[in-house]
Amino acid sequence: MTKLAIGLVAITLPLAAAAQVESYNIDPIHTIPYWETDHLGFATMRGHFNKISGKFTIDRAAKTGTLEVTIQTASLNTGDTDRGARSRTRDEHLRSPDFFNASEFPTMTYRATSLTFADDKPDVIEGNLTLLGVTRPVSLKIERWRCGPDPRTAGKRYQCGGNATGSFKRSDFGMKFGLPTAIGDEVRLWTSFYGFRSQ
Amino acid sequence: MSNPAVQVGVGPLMAALVVAFVVALILRPLQLGGLAVAAAFLTTMYFVSGLGFSPLTATRKIIIVSIAAPVVGMLIDFAFKPTRMGAVVLALCAAASALWVFWPVLAQKPAAEGWLLGASMVVVIFFVVGFSQLYLAADAVRAGAAGLGLGLATGIAAILSASVTYGLYGIALGAGAGGFLLPQMISGKKGFAGATFTLSATLTGGLVAAGAMVLAKLPWYALLVLALVPVGARLPAVEKTPLWLQAVLLSLYCFAVGAAACALAWAQGRNFDLGFMSLQL
Numbered sequence: 465m466t467k468l469a470i471g472l473v474a475i476t477l478p479l480a481a482a483a484q485v486e487s488y489n490i491d492p493i494h495t496i497p498y499w500e501t502d503h504l505g506f507a508t509m510r511g512h513f514n515k516i517s518g519k520f521t522i523d524r525a526a527k528t529g530t531l532e533v534t535i536q537t538a539s540l541n542t543g544d545t546d547r548g549a550r551s552r553t554r555d556e557h558l559r560s561p562d563f564f565n566a567s568e569f570p571t572m573t574y575r576a577t578s579l580t581f582a583d584d585k586p587d588v589i590e591g592n593l594t595l596l597g598v599t600r601p602v603s604l605k606i607e608r609w610r611c612g613p614d615p616r617t618a619g620k621r622y623q624c625g626g627n628a629t630g631s632f633k634r635s636d637f638g639m640k641f642g643l644p645t646a647i648g649d650e651v652r653l654w655t656s657f658y659g660f661r662s663q
Numbered sequence: 664m665s666n667p668a669v670q671v672g673v674g675p676l677m678a679a680l681v682v683a684f685v686v687a688l689i690l691r692p693l694q695l696g697g698l699a700v701a702a703a704f705l706t707t708m709y710f711v712s713g714l715g716f717s718p719l720t721a722t723r724k725i726i727i728v729s730i731a732a733p734v735v736g737m738l739i740d741f742a743f744k745p746t747r748m749g750a751v752v753l754a755l756c757a758a759a760s761a762l763w764v765f766w767p768v769l770a771q772k773p774a775a776e777g778w779l780l781g782a783s784m785v786v787v788i789f790f791v792v793g794f795s796q797l798y799l800a801a802d803a804v805r806a807g808a809a810g811l812g813l814g815l816a817t818g819i820a821a822i823l824s825a826s827v828t829y830g831l832y833g834i835a836l837g838a839g840a841g842g843f844l845l846p847q848m849i850s851g852k853k854g855f856a857g858a859t860f861t862l863s864a865t866l867t868g869g870l871v872a873a874g875a876m877v878l879a880k881l882p883w884y885a886l887l888v889l890a891l892v893p894v895g896a897r898l899p900a901v902e903k904t905p906l907w908l909q910a911v912l913l914s915l916y917c918f919a920v921g922a923a924a925c926a927l928a929w930a931q932g933r934n935f936d937l938g939f940m941s942l943q944l
Contacts, residue, residue: 551929552825552880560826560879561722567878568721568768597718640712641828 484525488624488659490518490533497535497655501634502648511558515539520576520659522624524584531576531589538566562641569596577601585609589628595637604630604653614660622661629654670710675703675835679842683854696803696843697860700810701733703839704832704867711831721874724764725832729867731760736859745800745858753858754793757866761788764870765877783883784873787890791869795861795893804847804910806856809896810840810864812917816892817868819921820885820928821875829875836868844914848907865893885927888920895920 495516503509518533537559544554559566576591586606593602609626613619630653635643643649679699686695708714708726716723743749761784769777791813799806814837822830847854872889875881895916900909 551823556825556880557827560824560828561874562826562828565720565878567772570771597720638712 485521485523487521487662488519489662490516490520491623491625491658491660492516494625494656494658497653499651499653501651504646509542511540511542511555513537513539514541518574519662522579522586527579527581529576529579529586531574531579531591533574535572535574537564537570537572540564540566563639565596572596574602574604593632593637596639598637600632600636602630602632604628623658624661625656625658627654627656670707670831672834672838674710675706676838676842678706679703679839680845683842683846695737695859696846696854697736697856697858697863698733699843700836700839700860701729701863701867703842704729704835704863707831707835707838711828721764721768721878722828725867725870725874728760728764728870729863732862732866733859736857736862739862740857740859745796747797750793750796753796753862754789757792757862757869758785758789760866761785761870761873765873768877779883780877783886784876787873787886788866788869790890791865791893792862795865796858798897799893800857800861803854803856803860804844804906805896805900805913806860806864807840807844807847808910808913808917809893810860810868811837811844811914812895812921813865813868813872813889813892814838814840815918816889816921816924817872817875820881820889820925821871821879823925823928824875824879824881824885824931826875826879829871829879832871833868833875836864836871840864844910848910851906853906880931881928882931885924885931888924888927892917892920892924 492515495518496512496514497516498510498512500508500510513535515536516533516539518531520529520531522529540555540558542554542558547553547556558564561568564572572593572595574591574593576589578590579586580588580590586609589604589606591602591604592599605628607627607629609624611624612622614621614623632651632653633649634640634651635649641647679702682702683696683699686698705714705726708729712722714726716727739749739753762781765781765784769781771777772780795806795809799809814833814835816833818830818833818835818837821827821833843854843856843860869890872881872886876883876886895918896913898913898916900912902909904912
């Protein structure tokens with residue numbers, strides 16, 4: 465009888481724990497990763513990526529979670545898409561081997577390795593960014609976080625959304641064009657994000 | 664050292680000149696002047712992107728090929744008598760090396776685009792290496808002019824095709840070929856090119872041009888025109904004129920062909936109203 469009880473507990477405990485884990489699919493429309501860097505020491509240039517996919521999980525009781533994001537590098541956009549009299553646009557240049565080398569590395573990925581909470585909200589994501597075939601640790605600070613029913617679906621869909629920031633040195637990933645003076649080494653990230661709960 | 668003029672101009676030219684003069688003055692019997700172009704290319708590679716090999720990207724594979732090319736060239740020059748069949752085999756091996764460099768990138772592209780770019784690349788590498796080995800290797804001035812024209816044209820075309828980095832690599836090859844030509848122009852004596860020079864200049868130059876096509880925006884038809892640059896070095900030059908003038912004339916021929924390729928690179932994606940028809944490149 466005791467063995468049976470232990471067996472039942474052993475079976476049900478993981479199931480109870482699994483029930484606490486919420487899974488979300490990234491909303492590609494409202495998740496927009498922006499980046500900015502110094503340009504010629506005069507101004508700050510900004511751009512963003514249009515195509516992103518991924519998913520995250522969160523276990524509020526255990527205060528843990530996971531995150532996997534994939535960004536299509538060729539989807540970058542700095543607003544310069546018309547060549548005019550020039551031989552190429554800034555976006556074409558950014559897709560070339562000088563920067564994102566989008567033909568050879570069509571995606572960049574971010575995978576969380578740990579998630580820390582402040583009170584009951586996720587606060588800092590530690591993870592690995594893979595860019596140009598190089599993987600380096602990058603942390604993201606969650607500046608805004610809220611979960612609740614999506615008002616656009618009359619509450620039928622549950623979502624979490626917010627903003628996160630981070631930074632990295634592009635030279636760490638072998639992106640060296642324009643260093644040290646023309647184009648800044650530090651790339652600052654700012655992203656809005658939404659996730660729709662799938663289970 | 665971070666100044667582009669040093670990275671792509673002074674640096675590689677000085678490296679090429681040092682190698683060319685050392686070979687000419689000290690190692691002349693070994694006929695290794697062709698190493699000048701490899702020295703120039705690797706100097707710029709060191710400044711611009713470093714000489715690491717991880718991750719093994721297409722650019723880093725080009726570094727490996729650019730190191731292997733003069734080694735294979737020396738082996739050929741010392742061990743084999745130049746033959747037509749030998750040139751064909753060498754060209755086939757060069758084309759295979761291009762596939763090794765770019766296959767992972769081509770495989771990610773849509774099938775039609777991948778085949779078009781891959782076929783263009785293989786044809787161009789096969790032609791420039793085979794042609795140079797057959798018709799230029801025995802004449803160091805013609806070979807030097809071809810290397811100068813191919814390097815500079817590739818560099819400018821790459822810059823017009825959105826990759827300044829590949830542009831720097833191409834211009835460095837041109838500077839290296841210039842460093843190979845200059846001692847000959849000053850001394851008035853022809854050096855030795857052989858496979859050591861032609862393989863270093865044309866295979867590496869072809870790979871840089873192919874990289875500008877596969878990784879950036881160089882159109883495939885501009886790459887085909889770039890392949891004709893070494894043909895310019897076969898055009899008639901007055902043999903009895905001073906050697907420096909021959910070098911200048913042959914280089915101008917190559918520049919003219921290269922300019923056509925650069926014009927195509929610049930014109931890519933533009934509309935041209937020819938009066939009787941509208942043409943989009």
